[in-house]
Amino acid sequence: MQSLIVLVLVTTISFIIIRSAPGDPFSYESPNVSPAVRQQLRHQYGYDRPLLEQYVRYMSSVARGDLGYSIARHEPVTQSLAAALPNTLLLMGVALALSFVVGIGLGATQAAWKDSWFDRATSTVLLFFYSLPDFWLALAILLGLTYWLPLFPPGGTIDLVMHDYLPFWGRVGDRLKHLVLPVMTLVLLIAAAIARYQRAAMLEVLPLDFVRTARAKGLPERRVLARHALRNALLPVVTLLGLVLPSMVGGTVFVEKIFTWPGMGLLTVNAIDARDYDLVLAGVIVGGVMVAIGNFLSDLLYAVVDPRLRD
Amino acid sequence: MPWSTRVSVTERGLGLRLVLARLWSRRAARTSLLLIVLLYAVALFAKQLAPYPPATQHDIVALKDRPPSAQHPFGTDFVSRDVLSRMLYGARVSLSVATLAVLLSVTIGLTYGLIAGYFGGRLDEVMMRLLDALLSIPRLLLLMAVLTLWTPAPLSALIILLGVTGWFSVSRLVRAEARSVRQRDFVAAAHALGARPHEIILRHLLPNVLAPVIVAATLGIANVIILEAGLSYLGIGTHEPTASWGSILRDGSDAFGTAWWLMVFPGLAILVTVLAFNTLGDALRDALDPRQLPGASTIPSTAEADIQRTLTPQRG
């Protein structure tokens, strides 16, 4: 399938870039490891081979499911990924769902009441949020809602100390409490983009013939909007999923870092700082995989929503 | 990927005068255009405008982290540097990095897209596959990895990196436009008359794909400003003592609770600048939309420059 080729290409390109960086994982190993042992490890993992051979080795081990060893965390890469991925999926999933609901709702409503005070005010607010740097917003929220007004915990997914000893609903509450701020930051930024897009899409559709026909037929306005107009306007927005995803993979990096959310973004950032090459490579590849999946999903959704393509 | 577009372009392209007039008619567009001109002017004349050199440490004991005052209207930072001067020079850095990077992106994107769009066929397919792969790599992570592993990177390297990672969506846009323009009669006519590929590309295709590219470039600058600020905030964009709005935020990050001026001013500057570019980009898109001109066409209506799919009306 085409996606597979894309994946292979993503892996290859990332591999070339990261493996050609100066040094190798074993230069940055602990100073307690003697040079002789380091050389031995280098040889064992094949880092003293030409790049092409390293590539072949790497690809074959990836195919077998072995993504290498994380020097900094002292564990196989797959283990680190397995710990971090669910956290990112949770964060992204909740944020995306909320963003789409809020964004579509806002955008469609704006289009329906075009040029009203609501439309104008919302547009301004949305433009404001759309133009904010993501890391600045995260910092502001962190400062405002954990320091000035200590309403929420400053980071993490759970209260590390208390969580295990809380009853079931206590634990649910704990998780939710920790989700609020990072999700809020992401939603403010993404929903703004989605709303803008949805509004434009709706405005394209509303003056079109079939909408006027529906109105002429005497259908209630709400039905006209929701069933006919929106359904068509959903098309491009749904495809937005495929394009919001890549920016999300990058966009969660700052949010995860500032709220110390232990997801893929934070994992990769720490790996980059620690020169943990295998983990960095894996992080970038996983990012690429998620994007590819997003695109695939968006194509799928497009086909579902656009009946023309269904025939 | 399945998508469709309805694009037809007037042979003469769009008059520049007409575009500017339409821009000027909207107040938001007017304001943002003026603001941007002002920002570039500030960046250009930073040296003349700044009360002090940006790296001078005035009094590391008495003037550390001082709030805004007569001598230092934006306050001082942790090594007693004048924040206003740093902001002005920072404008220069942030704007020039973004502009140059986007210029680079647009150049590469145009070339790639025009070639793929014009020649089509197998070449186009391969180029698009490659593009899909490149689009899938998370830009921020890649930038962070490269800038950290090859540290310290000079500003020129930063610009090139930003440019080289930002052309993918532009080229998709261009290729789509080029493909449809290529079908038009006047191109076939030119071909029949014996015009060479590069002549066709440069003389006929290029002018007609420029419109969405300009919009994409404007929005792209906004995007890169935020990106560069983020990288500088992490410490891998600009390096001491170079000031960029992101690095001022970095310098002040441990004093945010008390030294609000270190967080507010750079944040506000980024916000206003990005707002201006986004507004201008929106306005340009509307202004360049030949829908209201004879020979109607639709430039893909987008909230993000890199989306080029359009609606097709649904019957029933």
Add this chain to the structure above:
Amino acid sequence: MRTFRVSLLGVALVAACTTTDKTTSSGETGGTMVVAMPEPSNGLPPFIETGADRMVVDLLYDRLADMDTTLQTIGDKGFHGELARSWDWAPDSMSIAFHLDPRARWHDGQPVTAKDVKFSYDVFKDATVAPNVAPLITNLDSVTVRDSMTAVIWFHRRSPEQFYDGVYQVWIMPEHQLGAIPRAQLRTSEAVKHPIGSDRFKLARWETGQRIELIADTANYRGRAKLDRVIMRPITDFDAGVTQLFTGDADFFELLLPQYLPRVDSSKTVKAVPYPGFGYTFMGMNLNDPKSLKRPHPIFGDHATRLALSMAVDRKAMLQNVYGTNGKISYGPFPKSVVVADTALQLPPYDQARAKALLDSQGWKPGADGIRVKGGRRLEFGLVVPTSSRSRMTYAVLLQEAFKNVGAKVNIEQLDLNTFGQRQETRQFDAAMISYNTDPSPSGFKQTWSSSGIGKGGSNRVGYSNPKFDAMLDSSLASYDAAKAKQYASRAFQIEIDDAPGIWLYDVLNIAGAHKRLHITGLRADGWWNNLADWTIPANERIDRDRIPLNAGAR
């Protein structure tokens, strides 16, 4: 600066009084403390790299004997027994027999025997396993097992710090857990995250990136730790630590900067806790060319240039910028807290005019952009600094501007702590913001400043080598007379200061932020955590997390 002096006898008495009820927490025992600090990379004693590693090891493992808070390294009067209940010197002082406490048990229940002692010393003396420690215990010849409860350490020769050398660098590890693992694979084995020791805390769980949880060893031979549990929360940067401290997510953060003191004053939950330390920071100038370490550095190889750069720096003003009025200026290549410190030595004065004149005289002529040039080479160099240290980063920016004023250009390279350490160790830097944490013993200076400390196994990162310094330092270390030792050391330090291999900036200021409910005792300069087992949280001040029962989280 307040120093904490604790009667060690008092501590020993308290430790000896074991609580009868060992599984539940009542009265003085109990409570949970959360510490925000960088993540330890592993928990095995031979592989200590960072302060966090050392804390884990100090809390989990015992030595044969440990130092009192006086930190006197000459002789054995300043030590009290841990695993060894008593010891006997051989008549010729070439060996010491340690009699182990028969009650001592490993955290998995096995008894501690002399075999474990021998095993541990063998591992530590193996330079392929522990290259940082092996050079410090060269005086140890070997360890033999006299019987299951007696281990004998044999020395090559008598020395003033013989006892210190014998017991301070080695923690005793269980042979039954680690003996079967090939030495070369020890570092990457699973055992690094499953340390089994014999001290008053034991490991409950180790979750990379999330927490390291230690709980009180209720059956410990020296009495259980007072607190129920200590949780180490990893933080990657300074801001996260401060945030967690002030929101109450963490109870202790060891690296508060003075600018946060007003915030502490207005906080209802946080108090400032100064503690002694052995750290000092300087800007080290690599005396060799990093591209080829046999050659002198093109800029720093010249003594007058180094001196000139030293004189360009207003150390007092910089100290005030970073540390306010709480700062401790550096008096030379040593921390003030070490016994041989001398505050009366002559350091290069702050005099930019003289600095410029000196540079002129060396042939460094100002170029078009203000940066000096000599023979085609610009007075431009790199300065590496770790991102983990806010104070060093600030100093780097301050130094950059100071050097610019005399015509030198500095390119600051901000690196994460690991990379910074690696660049130091391989000497791939021009200038570096180096922070040394010395041992209580002045013999540590041999590692960092003598000729024998250059290269593998030593810590002489700038490559300083002066035979006069070496001789003077050796004389100091060979003296059994404390006063003479100090005299020789002073002379050695003055020689080094005159050579100016570094710019001596400040003693590391140790102010921790702690939750008010913690009752903190016994802060030692070689690690604030050394008496953590005796910290308490009074019952009437406890909060939610203190009420988690001791065995609730046991896995």
